[in-house]
Amino acid sequence: MSIYNNILVVADINHDEQPALARAMQLASKSQSRSHITFFLSIYDFSYDMTSMLSIDERDAMRRGVIHQREQWMTKISEDYTNDSVDFEVKVxxxxxPYEAIxxxxxxxxxxxxxxxTRKHDVLESVIFTPTDWHLLRKSPTPVLLVKNQxxxxxxxxxxxxxxxxxxxxxIGLNDRMVELLQDISTRLEAKPYLVNSYPVTPANITIELPEFDPTTYTDAVRAHHLMSxxxxxxxHSMDEEQTVVGQGLPEDVIPEAVNDLNAAMVILGTTGRTGLSAVFIGNTAEHVIxxxxxxxxxxxPEGFVSPLDPKTAV
Incomplete structure (x- = not known):
């Protein structure tokens, strides 16, 4: 099954190197069907809209000139990444x-x-997520892949x-989609696929409030339930036991440990769907893990997620 063949790549306006485009080409080149990549950039300069000396037509002409310059730049830097096996276009x-435009x-x-x-810190080797990243993670109707290295x-x-x-x-539905996606991407990138899950530590206050409570029996039962699940x-999904990790602790501790132990270059995270005001958040667990x-x-x-920026729901 081919997944993700109509790819939107967000350009990094500050660098000629484009790790997101490199990753998109990797995925597209290994697809079972022909893929299409749109190399996209949103630009804005406040001064162009505040120049009262110019007419509306003149301001529009200036904006078109800036857009054309950026299109030429993006076309040039993309030459090192693209090939005839993938349909490719540039759009500014x-x-x-930016996140609304994307x-x-x-x-x-x-x-x-x-x-x-994503931005990578030169000293600590950590990834820094920008406000645009967070907006996309919370509000995009489609999966969002944030790339660290080219x-x-x-x-x-x-x-x-x-x-x-x-x-x-x-x-349950999200788990199935994640595993299908894991198998597709790991095949395309020639990587080893693993499933990771965590189960909670027995709360200490229970043993204090209930002296007859046996924490060992409880922990064993919880672990057994997670292992069976x-x-x-x-x-x-026809995966081997060696491809699974079930660890005790919080997800924000178990997942990073598995990342280090298994030399992970990518983690797929499911985000829970919410409604109302909380729909703008992707969930504390995912944010802590990231x-x-x-x-x-x-x-x-998850299935059924509705973006707050969906034009169909706009008033």
Missing amino acids: VWHNR IAQVFSGNHDIIIKG HWPENSSVLAAVHVASESEAH MKALRQK DKIDCDVLALK
Whole structure:
């Protein structure tokens, strides 16, 4: 099954190197069907709209000139990445909010994934997520892949952080989509696929409040439940036991540890769907995990997620 063949790549305006475009080409070149990549940039200069000495037509002409310059630059720097095996186009728009422009392009172009580079700290080797990154993670209707490095490391792995103990239909469906995506991407990038899950530590206050409570028996039962649920998921998708990790602790501790132990170059995270005011957040667990890992991150929405920027729901 080919997944993600209509790819939207967000250009990094500050550098000629484009790790997001490099990753998109890697995925597209290994697709079972021909892929299309749109290399996208949103630009805005406040001064162009505040020049009262110019007419509206003159300001429009200036904006078109800036857009044309950026299109030429993007076409030139993309030459080192693209080839005839992938359909490719460059698109530049004038918009004062980059994340809104990106998501608007997702809807208008029917893109099925956004790929964007992240900033990497030179000293601590950590990834710094920009406000645009967070807006995309929270509000994009499609999966968002945030890329750290241009070059994919050898002998690396891809992890899917699944939530196997839940009986929620949303979680069950999201787990299946994550595993299918894991298998597709790990094949394309020639990486080893792994499933990772965590189970909670027994709360200390229970043993104090209930002297007859046996924490060891309780912990063993919880672990057994998670192991059986993980077994059911991996067997459903024809994966081996060696490709699974079930660790005790919080997800924001277990997942980063697995990233280090398994030389992970990408982590796939599911984000829970919410409604109302909380819909702008992707969930505390995902945000805490992202802050602690230094690799590519792919955030996947559950079925039925509605972006607050969906033009169909706009009043």
